[in-house]
Amino acid sequence: MEKHSKLAGRTVMITGASGGLGAHFAELCAGAGAAVVLGARRLDRLENLAAAIRDRGGRALAVPLDVAEEASVTAAFDAAEAQFGPVDSVIANAGIERSGRATEISVEDFDAVYAVNVRGAFLVAREAARRLRAAGRTEDGRIVMISSITAEICVPGLMPYSVSKAAVSHMTRMLAREWARRGPNVNALAPGYMPSDLNAEWFASEAGRQQLDLFPRRRLADFTMLDEPLLFLLSNASAQVTGSVIKLDDGQTL
Structure with a gap:
């Protein structure tokens, strides 16, 4: 774990931190x-990650978190405050995908995607903003939503996920405008296709390999592409940046 001090003094809650991008962000911020406050439903994975961060001299707390449930979000912030004081930064990373054509996707799958990807991002951002106001620390607040390039392009079979990410991008702008005078900065990163649990099976298939061949660089993007933009948005250097949705896709949409 590379150590530097860009986020010294900050407390960052990362949702969906049990694997993939979330775990990567936890290591980066620590x-x-x-x-770092690591939130997800798979507490065993979180505990292992938190222990590894602490073993390297970092500060980490694992909390059970279902972002779609308001009571769970409140409890996670309570636990974070008890350990580290107010949470001043949030990475709203939790997300799920349900694939299928629009004529075939079930209402249950559609609702599940929206519950986590949209309602979950809103509940976490809102709780952070409320508590920062109560603590008189809104100018310090940083919220980073994780959107996707699929918010801007049409990918057959990914309708619920893509539309949910479009909602996240616009939620970023809406919250930034509403909280511009008395609230945290709200920005979003919109990554391109990266290796993840959500797409591993697809890119191992023949159709997935054909999609890779259509990308200008014929590859999936790397997690580290997001590191410096994320650190900037969470740091004091981004005091005058709010309402931005930054696309980072390794040229995949060119």
């Missing part, structure tokens, strides 16, 4: 000097 290495940058932040206390």
